[in-house]
Amino acid sequence: MEPVPHANTNLRRAPVQQRSAERLARILDACAELLDETGYEHLSTRAVAIRAGVPIGSVYRFFSNKRALTDALARRNLDSYAERITARLAVIPTADWRGAIDAVLDEYLAMKRSVAGFALVDFGAPAPEDDPAGDANQRVAGRLTELLSGHLGRAPDEDLLRTVLVCVEAADALLRLAFRADPSGDRAIVVETRILIRAYLACVLD
Numbered sequence: 001m002e003p004v005p006h007a008n009t010n011l012r013r014a015p016v017q018q019r020s021a022e023r024l025a026r027i028l029d030a031c032a033e034l035l036d037e038t039g040y041e042h043l044s045t046r047a048v049a050i051r052a053g054v055p056i057g058s059v060y061r062f063f064s065n066k067r068a069l070t071d072a073l074a075r076r077n078l079d080s081y082a083e084r085i086t087a088r089l090a091v092i093p094t095a096d097w098r099g100a101i102d103a104v105l106d107e108y109l110a111m112k113r114s115v116a117g118f119a120l121v122d123f124g125a126p127a128p129e130d131d132p133a134g135d136a137n138q139r140v141a142g143r144l145t146e147l148l149s150g151h152l153g154r155a156p157d158e159d160l161l162r163t164v165l166v167c168v169e170a171a172d173a174l175l176r177l178a179f180r181a182d183p184s185g186d187r188a189i190v191v192e193t194r195i196l197i198r199a200y201l202a203c204v205l206d
Contacts (some may be wrong), residue, residue, distance in 0.1 A: 024062055027069070034074055045065065048069065067125055085104060085107055105193070114200065153191065177189055
């Protein structure tokens with residue numbers, strides 16, 4: 001199963017050459033590192049440029065402000081998440097929805113614990129605009145519906161999207177609680193989250 005490519009519409013200009021793509025990657029890497037060090041409020045495009053070793057104009061070539069920069073980082077995180085899940089699904093038997101859901105949770109937890117900047121910017125910028133169409137959980141649910149439809153034995157229709165969105169919203173709230181209680185994620189709450197999602201999906205899918 002190949003992930004569906006998703007264009008980053010937040011870029012002022014998409015990179016067309018390898019050198020430009022590498023510079024964009026350095027900018028996003030620098031943004032992620034600084035988020036861990038300073039937080040979102042103290043993040044600046046100038047600091048990102050210095051950390052990335054590029055002129056400030058290079059940052060503004062791609063992004064209008066730090067909000068656009070962190071949103072692009074969030075979208076890159078979602079692409080990476082989708083790639084990790086796709087790799088996991090390749091070795092999970094078709095129709096094994098429990099194994100698929102475990103993969104979805106496990107890969108999120110792994111990124112939360114190891115990916116720079118992910119604690120503040122996972123799949124959405126920390127200061128979301130009033131834009132329901134751009135809601136991070138909606139984007140995540142849509143992407144997961146694409147990836148999981150075959151393993152869940154369901155067409156990627158509105159019913160499945162709603163089911164996945166309920167899981168995403170519930171898991172998001174519970175895992176936020178888990179990581180507030182413990183920087184590594186409170187293991188008991190993580191276990192309860194897995195039980196809750198499995199119980200809900202058993203009612204819908206079994």
